[in-house]
Amino acid sequence: MTTRTAPADPSPDTGSVPAPRPTLAARVAASVADPVLRILVTATLISRVGRGIFLTVTVLYFTLIVGLPAHEVAIVLSASSAVGIVASLAGGWLSDRWSARRLLLIFTALEGLGLLGYALADDFAAALIVGMVVGGFGQAANSGRMAIIARAFEGEPRVQARAVLRTVTNAAIAVGSGIGAIALAIGTAEAYRILLVLAGLAYLAGLLRLVRLPKSVDAVPPREHEPVLTATGSTDVLATKRQARRTLRAHSPWRDPRYLLLTLCSAVFGMQFGVGELAVPLWIAQDTAAPEVLVSVVLILNTVVVILFQVPLSRGTHDPRRAGRVSAIAAWLMAAACLVYAAAAGLPAWVAAVVIVSAALAHAFAEVLSQAGGWGLSFELADPVQAGTYQGVFGMGYSVGAMCAPLVVAATTEQLGGAGWGILAVVFLVSGLGTWAIARWSARTAAAAA
The missing domain is CATH 1.20.1250.20 (MFS general substrate transporter like domains)
Incomplete structure (x- = not known):
């Protein structure tokens, strides 16, 4: 005869009230409980306020303050996007070979300095150069950030991390756009330039959080891949490098x-x-x-x-x-x-x-x-x-x-x-x-x- 274990008696109904639904603040806090995501979120929140300011005032700054005609403004924006295409690929490629953390810091710093440079641009050539710097390093930084997310998370948390960052980005840009409206209301060259400087400083302020990213988000450098040994058992450095390059190409x-x-x-x-x-x-x-x-x-x-x-x-x-x-x-x-x-x-x-x-x-x-x-x-x-x-x-x-x-x-x-x-x-x-x-x-x- 087979003996079946009886299930434990259910707990008596004590009339307890179900746990209350977490508040919005609690849900937001839970969504950024991971330390890597928390760092990225706070850095994004700070820097993207600067992005909102930039998007609000740039075109009008070029046309009303610098005095560029519409076709030259279009050239500046198109050149910035074109450089961003190459920079996006380069940023991701570099993030597989060097420290993604350090590259993100460098790219973000250069993008912030580029935004500061907008306040000094007073002709088409200067605006074109600064626009290409901002567009290029901005896209390179974004690729580095995506590489960090790809390595720091897996499965659903990875997509959720990307969604949280986009939500924070939109909220911060909305705030920055409101700040940028101050320049539009005042309408003076000084107001535009001050806010462009604030935009650049916001990017640089975000670096204070990015420096806290852990080493675990970096890729394994090619030189640290499985070594190729010689007949005597020592590492063949050249063969190891060639093997690493073949692995990356494959x-x-x-x-x-x-x-x-x-x-x-x-x-x-x-x-x-x-x-x-x-x-x-x-x-x-x-x-x-x-x-x-x-x-x-x-x-x-x-x-x-x-x-x-x-x-x-x-x-x-x-x-x-x-x-x-x-x-x-x-x-x-x-x-x-x-x-x-x-x-x-x-x-x-x-x-x-x-x-x-x-x-x-x-x-x-x-x-x-x-x-x-x-x-x-x-x-x-x-x-x-x-x-x-x-x-x-x-x-x-x-x-x-x-x-x-x-x-x-x-x-x-x-x-x-x-x-x-x-x-x-x-x-x-x-x-x-x-x-x-x-x-x-x-x-x-x-x-x-x-």
């Missing part, structure tokens, strides 16, 4: 077509940032009866959605299947947003305003979901041997998308009106569903390997 993202396709799809979908920053304001002002103040409303709405929903909607996207699903939802939302934006033309002012806000809401959630899915796949599909280089390639794709976005907007919504919005809807739908297909491919491959 694990290169340029030999990973799946990752390159993911980068391409993410770069194309990433042009939605350019749509929000350029196409939507111009469409509201030039092609609809909605009041121009709606531009600010849309930007505020986007910021609020990112701050409130980026972290919760990023949960689980370390799983390629879930990352693919949220990417597909983002694709349909963004396509719908484009069509709804187009529908606002020709409507009465209040109706157009409601339609645009509806489209902006769909756009904001498409942004949040696409970022969550892209981060999950960019981390999980990357080869850990070259985590920095992989993140550099992925970041380079976003830089390419950012550089191309103004040209795409000019060729679609600016030239073709409503038909242009339809073309954008197709572009975003195809690129988003492409990310979904890559995620399904990856999930099937992982299941077959298991």
